[in-house]
Amino acid sequence: MQAASTPLAAWLVILPVLLPLFGGALLIAGAGRTLRPTAFAVLVTLLTGVVDAVLLRHVLVGGPLAMTMGRWLPPFGISFAADALGAGFALLAALVTACVLVYRAGGSDAPAAEARCLALVLVLLAGVDGGFLTGDLFNLYVWFELILIASFGLLVVGGTPLTVDATVKYGLLNFVATSLFLAALGLIYGALGTLNMADIIHAAGSADPAVMAGIGVLLAVALGTKAAAFPLNAWLPASYHAPSAAISGLLGGLLTKVGAYALLRTLILVLPAEGRFLHPALAIVGGATLLLGPLGAIATADLRRAVGFLLIGGIGSIVAGLALANPAGIAGAVVYVVNAMLTITALYLVAGLLEARAGSRDSLRMGGLYVSSPLLSALFIVLVLTIAGLPPSLGFWPKLLLLQAAIDLGSVGRAVGGDPFAQLLALCLLLNALLTLLAGARLWSRVFWRPAPEPAGDPVLVPAAVMPWAIGATTVLTTLVLVAGLWPGPILELGRAAAAGLLDPGGYIRAVGLGPWP
């Protein structure tokens, strides 16, 4: 047992999980009685965001912050540890969730059903924040399962044959992925005798490299499925377009990013030797994901399915940063996650508004929307250009960092000689930008530019006349993407700080209360 009491600042680490969790519980308990469940949920989310911002500032100024539950000494108790990576992503998650909640504010659901759905959103946020801030691998598994059960509920809400079909595919593949993650944890415990991340960093050095390599592969497969990296991405285009656009945006913005975060955390910080061992495999997976994502988007007519494929292409950028694993590469991957959380969510939200306008999900049956909604066409083109990574946009900066990293590692003039995998990744990153631009421009011209096809309108989706909240939330999110692209300093700084923290685990280990070891 620790003698000293927990310092007040350390409570900041756990508050981003507790606030939405209790908020969700209150919503369930008060379902039907609460007059304004949406306002309450937005308030809880914004409060979480404020705590995240304070935590991030604390971490950027004073280094990682940790708290161990039950005041058991660190390797035994469950640790929560926030560094720039976790705190930054948690802040973004709260921001994105708040926008999505405002987006669905004008919905026509009964208050009780609405409160239950909002409770699931808050529990999802709690799970995502828990994943970002935990310092214990088994605890990370528990947060993964919490995210999974909340997302099941959100996906299947309404229970139409389409959503049931999508949830079966999403559920089965993600369940298998978390089970494999659990198997990897069992093996880590068997090999090292600990599941505390900071403790594993120390213990992994003296373990049998063959066993650790096997564990690394298992982790990469499990978390790669969670992140939807090719060839483990099949569940994503089968499910994300099925629920309402707000839920699509929330899942698209948050879930795969938790998988990407866990990959960064485990293969760069916790088990760096296994990350290096997987370098060729990660480079090939990253390159293939970069190319096949936008190609899928080109081949798809369903608007939100196409956005899902663009999301997958972006995951390729993150895996590329993971494979390059030098400071610029990891900073690029971190900045890309920030970019994708904002941009992909916004794109799903715009797609939802377009579907409501056109009365169809199918981009082939939309058309001529430029006349009726010039604002949406502007938002859509800004987001498409951001995902493709055109220069003044937010998507350009991570691509620049990744290209720098790839060219640096791949240059023939270097002492080690050019790394062929880095050269491959540089090529794939550039091709990805071209293909994404092609896919986005095709969608834009189909939906907005060409004349409307004759039998317009589909009885499945009722066009909503005015949706001030939804349009407002989407505009705010897109403006944020635009401003962040023009003024990328703080986000690049966050990326560099996160990369430095991942590559040099000293501060993280000391914050948890372990080391320096003799």
Next chain:
Amino acid sequence: MNVAFALLAGAFLAAAIFLLLSRSLVRVLLGLVVLGNAINLLILVAGRLSSVTPPILGAPAAAHGVANPLPQALILTAIVIGFGLVTFMIVLVWRALGASGIDDSDAMRLAEPDLPPTAPADY
């Protein structure tokens, strides 16, 4: 005993993978259940089977010669979570089968319609 349990965990895992690769959703569900048990066994073996003495210490006693309690705690957590998720999946698959009436995952194409490729004709 560790070797026997390790082999058993491997056999469970093989059975789970065989079932998970089936096109029938009911078999896939059974595969999920077996997979969960395979991994629980794996965690138990990873913690080393050393003793059958329960790790409940009354007075401050020497803590050697008792079973390792940590894998048991991990497995208990995993069982509880797995139970919840499997229950949900069973209801979900039941609904999905009720809607289509065919127990064949290849025939489930509502979310991924098998459309012919469209020509990039008119913009």
